[in-house]
Amino acid sequence: MVITESAWLSLTEQAAAGAPYEVCSVLAGYRPCRHQAARAIVNLAMINISDTPRHRFAVAPDDQLSVWETIDRTGLHPLAICHSHPDAAPTPSDEDIEFHDPSLVMVISGLDVESTDRAMTCRGWLIKGGIAYPEPLIIDHRISRSSEIFDDHDMA
Numbered sequence: 001m002v003i004t005e006s007a008w009l010s011l012t013e014q015a016a017a018g019a020p021y022e023v024c025s026v027l028a029g030y031r032p033c034r035h036q037a038a039r040a041i042v043n044l045a046m047i048n049i050s051d052t053p054r055h056r057f058a059v060a061p062d063d064q065l066s067v068w069e070t071i072d073r074t075g076l077h078p079l080a081i082c083h084s085h086p087d088a089a090p091t092p093s094d095e096d097i098e099f100h101d102p103s104l105v106m107v108i109s110g111l112d113v114e115s116t117d118r119a120m121t122c123r124g125w126l127i128k129g130g131i132a133y134p135e136p137l138i139i140d141h142r143i144s145r146s147s148e149i150f151d152d153h154d155m156a
């Protein structure tokens with residue numbers, strides 16, 4: 001999946017700002033023909049209402065509905081459900097896999113285990129039959145249209 005730089009920055013800044021709690025969001029964008037990679041242009045943040053937000057995430061139905069309405073209104077497609085692992089690698093837990101919608105990519109921001117200074121990184125996953133397969137995330141540094149579409153809506 002391709003992610004525009006602005007959506008990528010929003011995703012990584014949201015995860016950093018939310019630590020030590022998990023954050024969650026939806027990446028939305030375009031889903032072209034099957035020969036082209038989906039292209040995420042905006043990160044739509046949701047509030048983590050879990051009772052144990054350091055280790056889990058949960059979204060209020062109203063919040064989720066509002067994000068889905070925003071996606072509908074702009075003619076985009078939901079592409080990925082994102083959450084963060086402030087203290088762990090960006091690999092899905094059994095629970096992450098169990099409750100994930102397999103029609104969407106799973107994106108996790110987590111600790112880069114190869115880094116010595118607790119840097120964060122993101123990984124994409126496709127969930128099929130209860131197994132997580134790596135989905136490459138490609139950052140597109142060209143200017144995206146997301147700032148035009150979402151001019152009046154604070155996504156951070």
Ligand SMILES: [Zn+2]
Pocket residue numbers: 083084085092093096108
């Ligand atoms: Zn998780």
